[in-house]
Amino acid sequence: MLQGASPSISISIFVRLRRFWLQRSKMSRYLCLLTIGLIALFVLVNASSDDAAKKGPKVTDKVWFDITIGDEAVGRVEIGLFGKTVPKTVENFKQLALKPAGEGYKGSKFHRVIKDFMLQGGDFTRGDGTGGNR
Secondary structure (H helix, E strand, C coil), rough: CCCCCCHHHHHHHHHHHHHHHHHHCCCHHHHHHHHHHHHHHHHHHHHHHHHHHHHHHCCCEEEEEEEEEECCEEEEEEEEEECCCCCHHHHHHHHHHHCEECCEEECCCCEECCCCCEEECCCCCCCCCCCCCC
16 A cells, blocks of 8 residues: 555555556567566676675785885785686786895886876886886
């Protein structure tokens, strides 16, 4: 029943809806039911996929980089790694993060900085973005 409506008004609305429904052709009613069913199915599937998307891959390892400007410590960047999704990449990245200066990321610099947009770094062979062994 509609809240605040008298029973006779609710019955009147129901009677009108029923009359409207019965005046439609059989095909129109089937199409209407099919549409309602598809919308309901879409809502259910979308709701369950949102739950799966929220979970995502599990972080198995974490590495961090302490950032300095000159001799002043300005912060730390912590990176979560997805070892079950990309195990080889995680292992390679962890090794580079743990190696000493000159052999890994320790002591490397950001060679490209675009204010309010991005930092680019990780070139520990040349320090300017052109290094690497390939």
